[in-house]
Amino acid sequence: MKRIGLRASCLVGFDGMQHVLWRDGEVVFHGSRIEFVGRGYPGSVDQWIDYGNALIGPGFIDLDALGDLDSTVLTLDNGDERDMGRMWSQQYLSEGSRESYSPEEEVFKYRYAFTQLIRNGITTAMPITSMYYREWAETYDEFAAVAGVAAELGLRTYLGPCYMSGMSYWRADGTLAHHWDENRGMAGLEAAEQFFKDFDGSHQDLIRGALLPDRIQTCTPALLQRTAALSRELNAPMRLHCCQGQGEVAMVEQLRGASPLSWLQQLGLLTPRSLLPHGIYTRGDDDLQRLVDGGASLVHCPVVFARDGEALDSFGRYRAKGMNFALGTDTWPADLLDNMRQGLNIARLMEGGNELTSTLDMYNAATLGGAKALGRDDIGRLAPGCKADITVFNLRGLHLGPLFDPLKNLLLAGRGDDCIASYIDGRCVMHDGQVQGVDYTALQRQAQRQFEKLMRSHSDRAFGQPDWKTLFRPAIPFADDYSADAPLSAIDPLL
Template sequence: MKVRREKGRILMTAEWVVGYENGGHVLLPFGEVVFEDGAIVFVGHGFPGNVDQRIDCGAALIGPGFIDLDALSDLDTTVLGLDNQPAWKKGRVWPESYMQAGPREMYTPEELRWQKRYAFTRLIRNGITTALPIASLFYRAWGETWDEFEGAAEAASDLGLRVYLGPAYRSGNTYVKKAGEIAFHFDEPRGLAGLQEARRFCETFENTAGGLVRTMLSPDRIETCTPDLLRGTAQAVRDLDVPVRLHCCQSAFEYNSVLRLHGKSPPEWLDHLGFLSPRAILPHLTYISGVNGISHSAPDLDILANSGAALAHCPLVMARGGSMLQSLAGYRDRGIVIGMGTDTHPPDMILNMQMGLMTARLAGDAEKTSAADLYTAATLGGARALGRDDLGRLVAGARADINVIALDDPAIGQVIDPIQTILLNGSGRDVRTVVIDGRIVMKNGAMPDCDPVAMRAQAQIQFDGMVAQYPDRTFEHPPVEEIFAPSFPIRQATS
C-alpha cells in the first residue's frame, strides 16, 4: 500500500525544533512546524493560521530528515569481516577458480528485490528521509540489474522514501591469484554495457513517483573502473544532469593500485579524466596523500576542494575496519562539501554522527569539531551534495521531510542541548516519527503494512543461504565453520 500525503494543513510541535536561518540551523524551544501538500509553510512560534491536524510530539526533537549518501540497501556482508580476516582468505575477494568458473548470483531476483524493500524500511526506521542506496558486489555475478532497481523504485514509492537510484556497474574485479596475492581482471565491454543500462535507467525513472524517485550513476570502486568507463560516466552525468557516486580513497590497496595502474593518485586520475565536478559524491576519502602512510606528493585535498566534489563520510564502517578521516575539520576548512553515509548495518545515522565526532576528536580535532558539525553534515551537507536547497532544513518552501527523535527515554539521560544529547546518548531506535514529502511514513515507530519481526526473520533466512555458499567462492574452499569461526568454542547440548 502506498503511503499518501496528509490532507490539509498539519502542525507539529515538540520541546525542541531545529529551524533554519541565515544558512544554518537554529534551535527553537517549544517550536512549531507546519506543512501542507508536501511542503513546509511555517517554522517558528505561534503559527497564526488555521490547521487541520495538530501533532504534539512532547519531549522530543523535531528536525529535518537525515540524508544518507551511501545508504545500506542489502543484507550487509561487511559484518562477516569484523573478526574474519584477512579478506583474501575469507571470501571477501573471489579466488581465481571461482572467477574462471563464472561468477554467479548468490540471491534470486526475487530475493534481491525483497532486500531493497526490507532495507528501505530500516532506513526510514532510523530517520533517513533521502537515500542513495549502496550494496555490495562481492556476492553478485558482476553488477546490479534493472530488475532489482525497478523493484527498488516500486518499494520507495510504496513506502514513501525519497531515493536516488542507479544500478552499480564496473569494468573489473579483484581476485586471489595465490595466497596473499590480489590481482585484477578487466572486462571493459561488460562495464560499458553496464553504463549504458544505467544511463537508460536514469532516462526511464528520473523524477517519477511524484518526485520521490530520482536517479544517479553508480560506478563501483575506482580501482575496478577503466578510463573509458569513467570518461563515459562523466559524459553521462553532464548529459543527464544527475549525481554520480564513486567509492574513492578508501584503502591503501585501492590508492596504491590506482597509482600502479595509472601513474596518478585517485584524485589526480579522476581530475585528469574530467570526472570530478559538483555532481560527484565520493564515499570515504580516508586515504589521502600525506596521511595513512600514503607518501605520494599529489595535493589530493586541494584537487577535491577545487572540483566541488562532495565527501560521503561513513565513519562507522571505516572505524570497524581500523581507519578514519585524519581531520574532519581540515576537509571542512578546505571547502570540501561533507555529507554523511551509513554504508553498513545498522543504517543508524545517529550512531554514524557519534562515531564521526569521536574519530574526529581522536584524530586531534577536539576543539575544531562539534556535534553541530556532524548534524549539519547529515542534513545540510547531504542536501548540498545533491544540489537540493529544498532538503536538509526546516524552513518555509522546503519539502516536508522531517524526523522526530524522542528525548524522554531514561537511557538518553539529562538534556542540556538536544543535538549534543543525541550525539552523546541517542540511537536510531529513538526515532519515533518520520514524515517524507508530507507523508507520515512512520508514526510512533510503526510503518503501515510492515511487520519488522517477520521481515527480520526472512532476512536471516536469505542471509544464511548466502553464507552457506561461501566455500565455493573462498580461496582453497574451506568449510563455512572455518571461514567464519565463532567468537568462542560452541558446545552443543548433550542428550
C-alpha cells in the same frame, strides 16, 4: 490535502543561513511543502499532532546508505578476507561467478534495508550494496523493482544500477589481481543511462536518478570518461568510491600512473555533481585541494572504517579548507546518529583535541551537507517552501540522561530507533516507531533466512571451498558441538 501541524518541546528550524533551535516549536505543512516553522502559527490547521518532549528536525540524508543485508559485518574478527571468501578467488573466477540470491531476494534486501533507514530517521538515501556476491553488477529490471519498493515505503531515493568493468580477485599465491570485461561495463552504463531517463523524477519526484559506478579500481578509463560525459549531459549526480584502501591507491597508481584523486581530476570527475566515499587515503594537501577546487563532496562513513582501525586524517581540517561533507552509513547498523557520535570522537582523537570538529559539524553533514552534495536547497532543513521531510526523535528515554541540550543528548547517548515518527514529502511513513505497512516480524525472519544463504555463499568464493561454518568464528567459542550443524536461522531472533 490536509494542512498538518506538528508540535514538540524542541524543533530544529533553518533561518536561511543555519540551523536554529526553537523551544516549544511548530512546523506546519500542506501537501509536500512546509508553510511555517517557529511558534504560534496564526492560520488554521486541519490536524495538530503534539509529540511532547521530543525533537522535531529535518530528515537525515544518507549518501552511502546500506541497501543490503550487510556482508561487511562478517569480516569482524574473522581473519583475512582472502581466507573467508568475501572477495573472489582465482578458483571462483575460473569456475564462473554466480548470483548468491534469487531476483526476488535481491529486491527483498532493499525492502529490509529501506525499512531500517526510515526506522533510523533517514529520509533521503543513495543506497550501496556489495558486488562480491553478485554474478556481475546490478540490472535495469532489478532497479525498476527497487524504485517501486522505495515509492511504496515512501523513502526519497537516488537510484541507478551499479556498473563496473572489472573485479579484483585473489590469486592462489595471495596476490591481488584484476579481471576486466569492458563490454559488460559499457552495457551496464547504458542500462544506468536508460534507468535515469525512465525513472528520474518518477513517483511524484520521490525517485531521482544517479550514476553509480562501483569503485575507481573496478572501472576502466573509457567507462569513467563516458560516465563523466553522461553526468554532464544529464546533470546527474555521480557517486564513485575511492581512496578507501591502500591496495586501491597502489593499484590505481600502478595502472594509471597517478593518485586516485589526480586520476579523477584528469577524467573530469571532480565536479559539484561528484559524491566520493570515503577519502581516507589521499596524497596530501594537493589531493585535498583538487577536491575543493572541483567542488566535489566527500561522503564520510566513520564507523565502517573505525572497525578496522582506519580513520580520516582530519574532518575539521578538511572542512576548514572548504570541503563539503555528507554522511553515509555504508554498513550495519543504518544509524546515522551512531556515525555522528563515533565520527565526532574519532575526529577529535585524530586531531588531538576538540577545537576543529564540533557536534554541529556532524549534524550539518547529515543534513545540509548531504543536500548540498545533491545540489538541493529544499531538503536537509526545515523552512517555508522546503520539502516536508521531517523526523521526530523522542527525548524521554532514560538512556538519554537528564536533558541539557537536545542535539547533544542525542549525539552522546541516542540511537537511531529513538526516531518515533517520520514524514517524507508530507506523507507519514512511520508512526510510533512503526514503518507503515511493514510486518517487522515477517521482515526479520525473511532477512535471517536470506542472510544464512549469503553466509553459505562464502564457501564458493574461498579457496578450496571449505565448509562455510568454518569461515566464521564466534566471539567466544561454543562450549560443545551442539551448534555445529544447526543453521543460524534455527536461532530465531524474535523468540
